[in-house]
Amino acid sequence: MEKVAEILAEAASEVVLPRFKALAAGEVMEKAPGEVVTVADREAEVIIARRLRELLPVPVVGEEAVAADPELANALLSEPAVWLVDPVDGTWNFVAGRPDFAVMASLVRSGQTVASWIWQPVPGTAYTAELGSGAWRDGERLxxxxxxxxxxxxxxxxxxxxxxxxxxxxxxxxATVFGEVTDGRHAAGVEYPRIAGGEQEFILYSRTLPWDHAPGSLLVSEAGGVSARLDGSPYRPDPPGGEDGLLVACDPDTWERTRAILLGLPA
Structure with missing residues (x-):
């Protein structure tokens, strides 16, 4: 667990933080309509993928590699173990000079997330979770x-x-019955920790790309919360194009009540 956390922090220090608020012309590109990528995303993924394979030699499904070759994501279904990597989660924030971004990785075995890591370079906070063993923030159990x-x-x-x-x-x-509802921080690596850490009670996601949601879903679940599809089935990291819609909440009762309220179901 500690070694992967070190890999993410080192990659961020080497190629992400030096470009924070310092991206040069030509270092930000559009990879799809409404989606941007930076040289920091691409370089960080190469570094992280190489070092993770040295640690455990299994396929790496990275966001930027899948953007270039979508078939790579099928390893989540066909391989017994897979690394998932999001080199810069919250790229729009990173490009805009906002601190709400993260570097994330997960280990998936037989279609289930068994360990996850979220490194927030600004302010330098590490979140980790291990299936059945708990969730942690800078070594403090959540x-x-x-x-x-x-x-x-x-x-x-x-x-x-x-x-x-x-x-x-x-x-x-x-949603008007809730005390406060926002559009969020535009980075799953910031939003999920806010559930686990007690700063908010629920999130409803529409699109659920695996590198975005595997790390935080395990973090919240291991902290006592719930991350599940709207039919109640537990979240599992599927390749893009699979099932979407995900409700995350701080405890099982809140999950059930939030689902009923948002979908207009009987209480």
């Missing part, structure tokens, strides 16, 4: 307390960018 009984006290995030217009309106209307 154990999330349940939410209050009143949804009016709950703080949540709705990710509505990829939601159909009709569903967008319905979700927004139903």
């Amino acid at each position: 154990s999330r307390t349940p939410a209050s009984d009143s949804p009016g006290d709950w703080r949540g995030v709705l990710k509505r960018r990829f939601v159909a217009p009709d569903d967008h309106g319905r979700l927004s209307a139903n």
Whole structure:
């Protein structure tokens, strides 16, 4: 666990942080409509992938490698063990000079996330989780307390960018019963730790790319929360194009009640 955390922090120090608020012209590219990538993303992924393979020689499914060759993601279904890597989660924030970005990795065995790492270079905070062994922030164990009984006290995030217009309106209307609902920090590596650390109660995601959600889902689950599809099935990291929609909450009761409220189901 400690070695992977070191790999992420070292890669960030070598090629990510030196470019924070210092990206040169030509170092930011559009890889798909509305999606950007930087030289920091690409260089960090190469470094992390090489060092992870030295640690455990299994396939590496990295966000930028999959952007170049989508077939690589099928290793999540066909291989007994796979590394997942997101070299810069929250690239838009990174490009804009905002500190809400992270470097993340997960180890997936037989389709289940068994370990995860989130390194937030600014402010220099490490989150780790191991299946059945707990969740940690800078070596301190995280154990999330349940939410209050009143949804009016709950703080949540709705990710509505990829939601159909009709569903967008319905979700927004139903969410008015909560105390606070925002669009989030635009980085899963920042948003999931806020659930595990007690700063908010739920997040509803629409699109669920595996490198974005495997690390945080395990972190929240090991801290006592829930990360599950809207039908109640536990989150598993699937290749892009698979099932979408994911509700994350700080405890099982809050997950059930949030789902009922957002979907307009009987209480």
